[in-house]
Amino acid sequence: MTENKNTLTNAVHDLLRRAIIEQALKPGMRLPEDTVGEQFGVSRTIVRHALVRLENEGLVITRRNRGAFVAEPSKEEAQHVFEVRRCLENEVIRLLCKRIPETGYDRLEAHVRSEETVKGKDGPVSIRLAGEFHILLAELTGNDVLARYVSEVVLRCSLIMSLYARNHSSDCAVDEHLQIIEAIRDGDAARAIEIMDHHLGAVADRAELSQQPDSIQSILSHYGKELSQ
CATH class of the missing domain: 1.20.120.530 (GntR ligand-binding domain-like)
Known part of the structure; x- marks a missing residue:
């Protein structure tokens, strides 16, 4: 029984990881345990174990009282x-x-x-x-x-x-x-x-990881709105 549970956890983990890496599941997307479980035909416990593994890998984050989400690295x-x-x-x-x-x-x-x-x-x-x-x-x-x-x-x-x-x-x-x-x-x-x-x-x-300075247009547009009020 335990072996079967581990096999299912591995399968769900691998499928979710592939969906994240292939950009089907986008950064910031919520991953409800019940929805994932229904789609894969497994229990919420199996899904929870898979999500914990993905969180340990940095691909998923868990927010208090909100559940699991695809990670959005800064x-x-x-x-x-x-x-x-x-x-x-x-x-x-x-x-x-x-x-x-x-x-x-x-x-x-x-x-x-x-x-x-x-x-x-x-x-x-x-x-x-x-x-x-x-x-x-x-x-x-x-x-x-x-x-x-x-x-x-x-x-x-x-x-x-x-x-x-x-x-x-x-x-x-x-x-x-x-x-x-x-x-x-x-x-x-x-x-x-x-x-x-x-x-x-x-x-x-x-990946454009270097911080790009805001343009003068974007900076002044915020202040320019006050003129139209």
């Missing part, structure tokens, strides 16, 4: 997440240049092929697949702790992109993923890290 929090992601992924590169399973390159190249099938077609799906490439890199290090942390920050970055990004360039993502694979294959950690830094920098730039 720009400051988003900047912090990207800073941590850069540190973690650089360590992933260093480890992979020292050790990678024999099947590692086949798995990475197969994933890139799946990314190529949605190039220019489906933004949300390409964002999810791009994130999964980075999670796969971390998993191939064989360090489960590192992989877990990378998975969390990558998923949170995907949520951030759905909230702040102007667009998603799947062409650039796929090309740079291929360049990262080749640099790792050559054992060139410095080159792979350089590509990764540029790659993640471009992602952060699309």
Whole structure:
């Protein structure tokens, strides 16, 4: 019975996470336990456990007396997440240049092929697949702790992109993923890290995380309203 409950919790968690990352469930959207349970044919207890896991991953927040909502990271929090992601992924590169399973390159190249099938077609799906490439890199290090942390920050970055990004360039993502694979294959950690830094920098730039000053028009329009009164 417990095993079945855990299996259902995992399934609901995975489906909700995918719906969030693929932008079907938008930041700020409420997630009522009864509604989610009805749609998936599971109890509210199962849904509650799944929502707790998503909250621990930073994808959901719970508000007192109001329930669970898809998280809406602030720009400051988003900047912090990207800073941590850069540190973690650089360590992933260093480890992979020292050790990678024999099947590692086949798995990475197969994933890139799946990314190529949605190039220019489906933004949300390409964002999810791009994130999964980075999670796969971390998993191939064989360090489960590192992989877990990378998975969390990558998923949170995907949520951030759905909230702040102007667009998603799947062409650039796929090309740079291929360049990262080749640099790792050559054992060139410095080159792979350089590509990764540029790659993640471009992602952060699309998210427009830097605070933009208000224009003089927007500032004075507030005061100008007083003239019309």
